Each structure stands twice: as C-alpha cells, then as structure tokens.
Amino acid sequence: xxxxxxxxxxxxxxKFGKHSDKDIVDLGSQAAIAALADxxxxxxxxxxxxxxxxxxxxxxxxxxxxxxxxxTGIPVFNVANACATGATALRTAIMAVKxxxxxxxxxxxxxxxxxAGLLGGGGASKKSGNKFEPSGRFxxxxxxxxxxxxxxxxxxxxxxxxxxxHKYGGVSFELFARISEKNHAHSVLNPMAAYQKRFxxxxxxxxxxxxxxxxxxxxxANCDGAAAAVVTSGEVLRTLSKEQQRRAIKxxxxxxxxxxxxxxxxxxxxxxxxxxxxAIIAYEQxxxxxxxxxxxxxxxxxxxxxxxxxxxxxxxxxxxxxDFFMSGATWRDxxxxxxVSGGLESKGHPIAATGIANIWEVCHHLRNEAGxxxxxxxxxGLAHVIGLGSACGIHILERSGL
Amino acid sequence: MAQQIPHVAYLELGDxxxxxxxxCTTCGARYFDRRxxxxxxxxxxxxxxxxxxxxxxxxxxxxxxxxxxxxxPFVAGIIxxxxxxxxxxxxxxxxxxxxxxxxxxxxxxxxxxGTDEDGTxxxxxxxxPA
Numbered sequence: 001x002x003x004x005x006x007x008x009x010x011x012x013x014x015k016f017g018k019h020s021d022k023d024i025v026d027l028g029s030q031a032a033i034a035a036l037a038d039x040x041x042x043x044x045x046x047x048x049x050x051x052x053x054x055x056x057x058x059x060x061x062x063x064x065x066x067x068x069x070x071x072t073g074i075p076v077f078n079v080a081n082a083c084a085t086g087a088t089a090l091r092t093a094i095m096a097v098k099x100x101x102x103x104x105x106x107x108x109x110x111x112x113x114x115x116a117g118l119l120g121g122g123g124a125s126k127k128s129g130n131k132f133e134p135s136g137r138f139x140x141x142x143x144x145x146x147x148x149x150x151x152x153x154x155x156x157x158x159x160x161x162x163x164x165x166h167k168y169g170g171v172s173f174e175l176f177a178r179i180s181e182k183n184h185a186h187s188v189l190n191p192m193a194a195y196q197k198r199f200x201x202x203x204x205x206x207x208x209x210x211x212x213x214x215x216x217x218x219x220x221a222n223c224d225g226a227a228a229a230v231v232t233s234g235e236v237l238r239t240l241s242k243e244q245q246r247r248a249i250k251x252x253x254x255x256x257x258x259x260x261x262x263x264x265x266x267x268x269x270x271x272x273x274x275x276x277x278x279a280i281i282a283y284e285q286x287x288x289x290x291x292x293x294x295x296x297x298x299x300x301x302x303x304x305x306x307x308x309x310x311x312x313x314x315x316x317x318x319x320x321x322x323d324f325f326m327s328g329a330t331w332r333d334x335x336x337x338x339x340v341s342g343g344l345e346s347k348g349h350p351i352a353a354t355g356i357a358n359i360w361e362v363c364h365h366l367r368n369e370a371g372x373x374x375x376x377x378x379x380x381g382l383a384h385v386i387g388l389g390s391a392c393g394i395h396i397l398e399r400s401g402l
Numbered sequence: 403m404a405q406q407i408p409h410v411a412y413l414e415l416g417d418x419x420x421x422x423x424x425x426c427t428t429c430g431a432r433y434f435d436r437r438x439x440x441x442x443x444x445x446x447x448x449x450x451x452x453x454x455x456x457x458x459x460x461x462x463x464x465x466x467x468x469x470x471x472x473x474x475p476f477v478a479g480i481i482x483x484x485x486x487x488x489x490x491x492x493x494x495x496x497x498x499x500x501x502x503x504x505x506x507x508x509x510x511x512x513x514x515x516g517t518d519e520d521g522t523x524x525x526x527x528x529x530x531p532a
Contacts, residue, residue: 121469130519132407137435139411141524142515146472147409148527149489150465155478158463163480166460166504173499212464212499261442264487266433268461268480 001400005234006094006251008397009104009244010039013227013357016348017194018114024053024061027226028110029068031353035106035228036069040244043070046230047102050077050092052085052109052352065108074102083301084256084385085109086227086355087393091256093231103236109357110226111350117222118210120388121145121152154219154302155211156388159268161304162213164311170322171307173213177204180218180303180345182331187342189332189373194223194348218303220344227356246402249363252286252380253396259389271305271386275312278394282382283314286396290314293336294378295365297358299386300343310338313384313394332375340365340373355393358383366399409515409526410434414452419512419527421488425451432486455510456532457483462504464497477502481529493528507532 001007012034014027022030028051036042051062057080066076081088086109093105132141145151165171181201187193199207199217207215237248257278262270283289290313298313300306307321315336316324324330330338341347341361344354362381364370383395408415412434414422423432428445432453439446462479465472477492479502493511495501508529515524 118467118469121472132518132522132524134407134411139436140409141407142409142526144410146465146468146474146476147491147515149480149491150463150468150478152465152468154467155463155465159461159478159480162463162504163461209464209466211466214463261431263431263485264480266435266441267487267489 001234001237003233003235004098006097006254007232007234007237007248008229008251008359008363009041009232009237009248010035010037010230011228011360011363012038013192013353013360014225015192016223016225016350016357019224022224024056024110024112025064025068027112027224028061028065028108028228031110031226031228032065032069032106032108035230039230040241041104041230043072045104046072046074046106048075048077048093048096048105050079050089050105050107052079052089053111054080054082054085054351055111055113061110081391082387082389083299083351084355084387084391084393085352086357087385087395088256088355088391090229090231090356090359090395091254091393094251094254097231097233104230104232106228106230107356108226108228109352109355111352112224113222113350114224115222119153120156121150150211152211154214156269157302157305158211158214160271161307163268164308164321168319168322173205174201175322176213176218176303176307177201177215179306179325180204183300183339183343183345184217186332186340186373187346190342190347193342193346194221195346214302214304218345220301220349221346223348223350225348225350225353225357227353227360229356229359246400247367248400249366250398250400251395252288252398253282253394255282255285255394257392269388269390271388271390272308272312274390274392275309275384275386278392279313282394282396288380288396292380293382295337295340295362295375295381296384297339297341297361298384300339300345301349301386303345306338306343309384313382332373337375340375355385358385359395359397362397366397404517405522406525407522409524413525413527415525420455420510421453421527423451423453423486424448453486453488454484457481457488457508457529459492459504459506459508462492462502464499464502479529481508491528494530
C-alpha cells in the first residue's frame, strides 16, 4: 500500500429508526465508540474529529461528543452541509490525514429526525402585520412557497425526476414507483433499516400522494441515527496488525463538489451537474470505471432522484436511465446493484448520518461481513450523497486484498 | 382605483404583465432575485430584461402535502420561457396528471392575492394552458 493512500480502519452505524430514549450525543457516541472498537484504536490515537449534525448546527456537536467519548484536546471541526453533512465530515477527516496533520481521524454524523414531517416548505414566513411590504431578495409581499412553485423537498425532487422525463422521455408514475418497489424489497434483508417492509407496486402507487409522482413510500424516511468512521494513512496502516490491514477498506476516491452555475439552477436546484462532475473526478482518482462497481449506494432521497443519478453517476449511457432501470440492472441480482441497504426510502435518512452510513454499507460488503444481503465477492463500491443547495459527496471504496 | 403591488418585485404589472430578470451585462445570465454579482462570470453590473410570457412546461409536480396554510393540491412547475427558466404554478387547469403534461404550452397570467389594510391589492402570477 502507498504511504499516502487513505484507509477506513473502522466504521459503525446505529440502527436507523426511532430512538426516543437517546439524544443526538448518545447516538453519536454509540456510533463513534463502535467505530473506534471496530478500528482497534482509542480516542488517544485520534488526531482530528469532524462532527456533523445539521438540525442543531451551531451547538458545537463535536465538543459535546468529546465530553462523552474522550476530551483529548484535538482539533474539532463542526460541519453542516445539508444532506451531504456526513460525507463532508468524512472528507474533512480524510483531508487532515492526507495533509499529514493527523495520523488518524474520526468522522461522526448524527441526527434526530423522527416525526419531523415535511421538510423544506413554508420557510419564507412573513412578519405579522396587514400591510404589503416587499422584503427579501425577491421583494415579495407574501410568502412564495405554494404560490410560486414549491419549496418542499418531495416537490422539488419530483420536479428533478420529471425534468429528466421531459429531456429524455420514458418516465411515468409507475416507473418511479417501481424504483421504490426495488429499494423496499432490498430493505427486507437489512436489520439496520428503519423500515423492512416489502411493498407491492399497487401498494406504493395507491399510498398517500405527497407530491406527484412521489407517494409516501417513495420519500425518504425521517428517522434517528448515527454513523462514524476512523480513517488513517497507508503509512500508519503498515504499522498495524495483519487483521487491521485485512479489514481496512481503501478510499480510492474522496470527492466533494458544489453546483456550478447552470441556466436553470436559480429556479430548480441542479442536482445533476455537480454529481456528474464529482463522478468524473472520482472515477479518475480511483482509476475505476462505472462497470467495475460491484455495488452503489446513491442518494435516493426520493424515488424520482434515484433515476437521475443512474445517469449522473454514468452507470448508464446519457439519457438511458429508464432503460437501465427497466433492464433490472439495479436490483441486487443485477449487473450494478443500487441501494441494497434499502436506500433512504426504507433504511431511513437521519440527515448527517446518511453520508457515513452509506459508506458503512459498502464497506460491509467489501469486507464480506454483510450477512444475508452480502453482494457476493464485492471488490469495489461507490457511495454518493447530495445536499440540496447543493453539495455532492462521492467516495469510491475498495477492499484491501490482503 | 385601488393601488396594486406585485407579489414579487420581478413581476411587472400594467397593460401587459410580464416578468423581468436582472441580466448580467457581460454574460447574459438572468436572475430573478437581487444580486451582488453574477454567479456565472462574477461581473456586478446588471440590466433589466423582459421575459417572454409564453413558455413550455419542462417539469412539474402536483403538490398534495404542503406547509400549513398552503392550499393543496396545486401544480408547481418549471417553465422554459424562450430560453429562460421560470418557476411558477400552473393555474386555470385541474391539478391532475391527466390535465397537466410535460411539454405543454403555457402563458403567463395574473390574479389577485387579496388586499391589505390600506386597500392595496397584491397581484400574483401563474401560467395557464395556452
């Protein structure tokens, strides 16, 4: 192994779901302590902590965590980057190790979102009073959500999927529901998922409509959870035990992008360009091509989003996402299994934990430790998240081969 | 006649209501909100540009579940107005997948959003099937 390679030495996640007896620090501590144990190290070995929590951003989650798992005086970076918060925490720890500033880094993401309901809508509330006065960057005299389009997440991502349909054709309510059917079917094998229920296509299509074409089971599940990872360099890994070296997972690519200017991005968030840009960089960094991937965990915050990311991650030819999905390629027995964890629609989406939990999933397959849902002989995997606004994190992971 | 005020500053009222963008004088990028500089080319000089009232619906969703106080269902869409993307609701049309379709032609329309205590009427906009 090269000295400057980056390795995941240990990684852990809590079960996703409702944890009413635990606060965010409990969940973060549980994941962090388990990740340290998985790595065979302690807080004394860690040189940097990157801590992600979105809903409580500003409260110093990292320092709160240290008080429960070990106050060693190391630098703490509290990060918040929408739904890419976890991947951003990991990327921060990786950069510190890569720069030689720390021998090992710990990244943690935790969120409590059970019962949070609809996200994104109604944010632009106006002050009380009965006079129309223009305010804000649009000079609006009344709230715009619901009157000039929608700010809700289900509606925003519904439009992302429908826009793909306008560009390339072939989309339908049923197509998007079939994507959700796949992910819920996958979740049955994942005991860490918030929901492990298989739905029929009819059940999905006849469930409560949230924002056409997304019904409730086609939306990510708000829940509680945490995930954490310990990263180190090849130079340090060489000095560790054979068992640690065998279980370590190589981070062949670690990329974070934001959305570059595109004509329509001021009107509908563009989740495509930054994902494609990140994917191009990641494949080049890792020296792998999409056809080398044994599994992919991508950001299916809504069924409509999963479709566009097949294309953005170049798992299919440009414009070919519908045919690619309909071929069965992304089911767990297909050529490119996508979201064998059940994805955000069933595993759940505790925002800041998601970007590390998807890496946990891939690592478990690469270590051949994924139990009933193991993708046989998996060697290379990709994990992707999108934070609206936007931020995209992509990690390509490979088993050590030792 | 009671005074009118547009829902948003980028809606120009009058005989032929239309939307107006801040257009970058260097690269032509268009924005509907107040801008400090151009996100595309970093120039900070803008001029006003009238947006076509006619467009093509290039994406939509039918929102059935929204924040409290937002009437549902409604159709939220992205309209391609002769090369400029605009966000707006599709109005004067049943909010059903049978009546709304990708690629349909739409045209800007305006309507009252109510009056304030001084009798000033807020005028909103949407896009109706053309």
